[in-house]
Amino acid sequence: MPSTADRLVECRLCPRRCKLAENERGDCRVRVNLNGELITLVYGKPCAVHVDPVEKKPLFHFLPGSSIFSIATAGCNLHCRHCQNWTISQADPETTRNIDLPPAAVVAATQRHGCRAIAYTYSDPVIYFEYAADTSRLAMDAGLKNVLVTAGYIEPEPLAELCAVTQAANVDLKAFSDRFYREVCDARLAPVLDTLETMKRLGVWLEVTNLVIPTLNDDPGMLREMCAWMVEKLGPDTPLHISRFHPQYRLDRLPPTPPATLIMAAEIAEQAGLHYVYVGNLRDAAHQTTHCPRCRKPVIARAGYRITELNLNDGRCGFCGEAIPGVWT
Amino acid sequence: MPERWHNALFLLLVLAVLIGIGGVVATQDRPNIPPRAAMRTIDPLLIDRQLREGHLSKHPARHFRVLDGEGG
Numbered sequence: 001m002p003s004t005a006d007r008l009v010e011c012r013l014c015p016r017r018c019k020l021a022e023n024e025r026g027d028c029r030v031r032v033n034l035n036g037e038l039i040t041l042v043y044g045k046p047c048a049v050h051v052d053p054v055e056k057k058p059l060f061h062f063l064p065g066s067s068i069f070s071i072a073t074a075g076c077n078l079h080c081r082h083c084q085n086w087t088i089s090q091a092d093p094e095t096t097r098n099i100d101l102p103p104a105a106v107v108a109a110t111q112r113h114g115c116r117a118i119a120y121t122y123s124d125p126v127i128y129f130e131y132a133a134d135t136s137r138l139a140m141d142a143g144l145k146n147v148l149v150t151a152g153y154i155e156p157e158p159l160a161e162l163c164a165v166t167q168a169a170n171v172d173l174k175a176f177s178d179r180f181y182r183e184v185c186d187a188r189l190a191p192v193l194d195t196l197e198t199m200k201r202l203g204v205w206l207e208v209t210n211l212v213i214p215t216l217n218d219d220p221g222m223l224r225e226m227c228a229w230m231v232e233k234l235g236p237d238t239p240l241h242i243s244r245f246h247p248q249y250r251l252d253r254l255p256p257t258p259p260a261t262l263i264m265a266a267e268i269a270e271q272a273g274l275h276y277v278y279v280g281n282l283r284d285a286a287h288q289t290t291h292c293p294r295c296r297k298p299v300i301a302r303a304g305y306r307i308t309e310l311n312l313n314d315g316r317c318g319f320c321g322e323a324i325p326g327v328w329t
Numbered sequence: 330m331p332e333r334w335h336n337a338l339f340l341l342l343v344l345a346v347l348i349g350i351g352g353v354v355a356t357q358d359r360p361n362i363p364p365r366a367a368m369r370t371i372d373p374l375l376i377d378r379q380l381r382e383g384h385l386s387k388h389p390a391r392h393f394r395v396l397d398g399e400g401g
Contacts, residue, residue, distance in 0.1 A: 007395050007396060008394055008395075008396040009393050009394070009396065010393060010395075011390070011392070011393050012393055012394050013390075013391075013392045014396055023371050024369050024370055024371065025371050027369075031390050032371055032376070034371070034376060034387070037389070038390045039386075039390055039391070040386065040389075040390045041376070041387070042385070044383060044388070045384070045386050049333070093385055094372075094375055094379055094384070094385065095374065096386055098385070100383055101331065108336040118340050120387045128349060129391070129392070130388060130390060130391055131388075157377060157392060158391070158392045
């Protein structure tokens with residue numbers, strides 16, 4: 001490890017490429033040039049640990065009905081004004097309630113809770129990269145699967161390292177607009193699109209979430225463009241979760257997304273050719289059901305995070321035998 | 330309908346329109362305010378103390394480059 005005493009360090013984990021003088025922290029809040037040494041303050045120190053339904057991530061084509069051990073640390077490399085986890089994502093790790101949970105302890109706890117996978121989630125695993133990558137490696141050795149729930153704002157080299165130990169990801173594609181990324185999230189769109197393409201290429205099972213916010217990213221033209229890009233670059237079998245916005249954090253004066261807007265977005269996605277389109281944060285069983293793209297019958301029906309019907313045999317539609325893409329075993 | 334009722338209804342209608350417009354304006358967020366940036370400096374004494382207490386870790390980070398002789 002090179003000494004960084006009296007030198008600037010450029011962090012190459014995410015596209016921000018923060019340049020840190022001694023005793024400065026990166027924009028993510030957790031990577032610090034401490035007395036000339038670049039360190040992460042949150043390795044093995046999560047501030048959120050829960051067992052969740054995998055459907056909550058949301059992942060609808062990944063071990064349906066299973067529980068997933070979920071962890072997060074403080075910090076984030078985006079600063080979304082609508083962040084639902086802002087109390088930890090926009091907090092310094094000195095101020096959060098952290099517990100001591102090194103990688104081996106995460107794996108042991110996952111097994112103890114009967115979970116088959118670990119989700120690196122809530123804030124963004126990119127900023128606790130070393131912790132997520134090392135834990136993932138141990139988890140794979142123990143026969144567990146790893147899931148990233150991320151905004152995908154990461155440089156190609158660390159991304160490839162993470163993909164090598166990751167089986168599934170839900171990437172939050174916040175809008176198909178660089179302006180939205182700049183003004184609402186303090187980030188850029190292009191690196192996120194690169195991440196999505198890389199994950200697809202490297203064989204990570206990929207699902208995409210798009211939170212539709214009234215007046216900011218609900219333009220039908222933009223949604224059409226985003227879905228066309230997904231069909232072309234990620235393939236029509238990539239599930240898209242269209243999610244309802246609720247006012248919070250710094251966007252607390254906007255109204256919740258009208259249900260009609262969400263249905264409109266889902267119709268646009270289906271017209272664009274996506275086979276698996278879901279609407280989240282809304283009580284609408286029809287848009288939470290996985291339909292077979294061939295016979296149109298319900299393969300997996302859900303009520304909230306609960307599976308109410310499962311007509312899937314070895315990854316195939318229980319009615320017509322059509323292969324349904326996903327990670328099922 | 331008597332004229333005063335007609336006028337009252339008209340005023341109510343105008344009021345409702347104004348309240349509606351006001352409501353829309355009030356709920357529009359201003360997209361040009363930059364998001365909150367993180368504080369860039371740290372308190373080394375606080376970090377040292379929390380490292381000793383086990384609240385934080387001092388794990389070597391990967392994926393960085395030392396900038397030799399470059400300005401900030």
